[in-house]
Amino acid sequence: MFRTSLSVLFAGLFSASLCFAADLPxxxxxxxxxxxxxxxxxxxxxxxxxxxxxxxxxxxxxxxxxxxxxxxxxxxxxxxxxxxxxxxxxxxxxxxxxxxxxxxxxxxxxxADTFAIVGKPEAIQSIKDLKGKKIVGPKGTVLHQLLVAALNKEGMSIKDVEFISMDQPTALAALLAGRVDAALLAASGVIKAEKSGTKVITTAKDLVNVxxxxxxxxxxxxxxxxxxxxxxxxxxxxxxxxxxxxxxxxxxxxxxxxxxxxxxxxxxxxxxxxxxxxxxxxxxxxxxxxxxxxxxxxxxxxxxxxxxxxxxxx
Missing domain, CATH: 3.40.190.10 (Periplasmic binding protein-like II)
Structure with a gap:
């Protein structure tokens, strides 16, 4: 009887430990x-x-x-x-x-201050100058939202630019190589772009709730x-x-x-x-x-x- 009770007890403890383990990935x-x-x-x-x-x-x-x-x-x-x-x-x-x-x-x-649209200073002085230009950056992100919001503020839409989806490192490289007119960048990407002679057209501040x-x-x-x-x-x-x-x-x-x-x-x-x-x-x-x-x-x-x-x- 005593041994049976112990067996039941240990079985219950073992079952409980298995259950607990199953609750952890x-x-x-x-x-x-x-x-x-x-x-x-x-x-x-x-x-x-x-x-x-x-x-x-x-x-x-x-x-x-x-x-x-x-x-x-x-x-x-x-x-x-x-x-x-x-x-x-x-x-x-x-x-x-x-x-x-x-x-x-x-x-x-x-x-908000770390997200920006960065462009060639000789060609892009304002958001209005983006019309018809080639812009690169990550689609479906807050940077994409920033671009749309900035264009909307100037009475334009995403259809007014040539937007190409690209991750930030590739976008920065494309901008610095002169293959595109502007890029959607954040943080150190913005700093590196500025040090290479590009210009911040706008940040997300007052445009997007980042x-x-x-x-x-x-x-x-x-x-x-x-x-x-x-x-x-x-x-x-x-x-x-x-x-x-x-x-x-x-x-x-x-x-x-x-x-x-x-x-x-x-x-x-x-x-x-x-x-x-x-x-x-x-x-x-x-x-x-x-x-x-x-x-x-x-x-x-x-x-x-x-x-x-x-x-x-x-």
């Missing part, structure tokens, strides 16, 4: 994005903060470099990515507009809520460390971007890092959705509040 596939100047992401990766946080659970962290927001959302739809440490809300909204349910886990930054956030697939958020909470906790610990060690953190960013400390300090000061979304951020999501939908960049409207997880609000 074997690995987390997370996007690494260093641009525009994502110090939280850089610090997390360089210091192995996520690896340490999940070491006891034997969860492997797989960092994947995907710079385009639209490509990030495609990878999340294909289930090869669980979390994006940094995604612009324009890409998030467009993904949800086609039924790719991606949610906001926490905030990252509001770096909000970078950490996102997660709906499936992962539902299946592993405690794991996601740990990722958010580590992200916020990274920001706390940055605030306490600003020069060391900026040094890591300067090295990763290949720029000097003065330029790195400038980008950090423009980044406006944050964690918790405010009511203003929610309103910004709604305004961005209206803009994207009205300009046929988003197929279907969604309830923006449903895209924000509780972890992003506290």
């Amino acid at each position: 074997k690995e987390i596939n997370i996007v690494y994005v260093k641009a525009p100047f994502n110090l939280q992401n850089i610090v997390m990766k360089e210091k192995g903060m996520l690896e340490k946080a999940f070491e006891k659970d034997n969860i492997k962290i797989n960092w994947k470099t995907i710079t385009s927001g639209s490509k990030q959302t495609q990878a999340m739809a294909g289930k090869s990515i669980d979390i994006s440490a940094v995604m612009n809300t324009s890409s998030l909204l467009m993904a949800n507009g086609v039924g790719n349910k991606i949610l906001i886990a926490t905030g990252v930054s509001h770096p 909000n970078l956030v950490t996102t997660v697939t709906e499936d992962f958020a539902k299946k592993y809520p405690e794991v996601l909470d740990t990722v958010v906790k580590v992200q916020r610990e990274a920001l706390d460390w940055i605030k306490k060690n600003p020069e060391e953190a900026i040094g890591l960013g300067a090295k990763e971007h290949g720029i000097d400390m003065d330029d790195a300090r400038k980008l950090a000061s423009w980044s406006n890092y944050y964690n918790t979304l405010s009511e203003k951020d929610i309103e910004g999501l709604q305004k961005d959705q209206d803009f994207l939908f009205d300009n046929k960049m988003m197929e279907k409207k969604v309830d923006v509040k449903s895209l924000v997880l509780p972890s992003a609000l506290k």
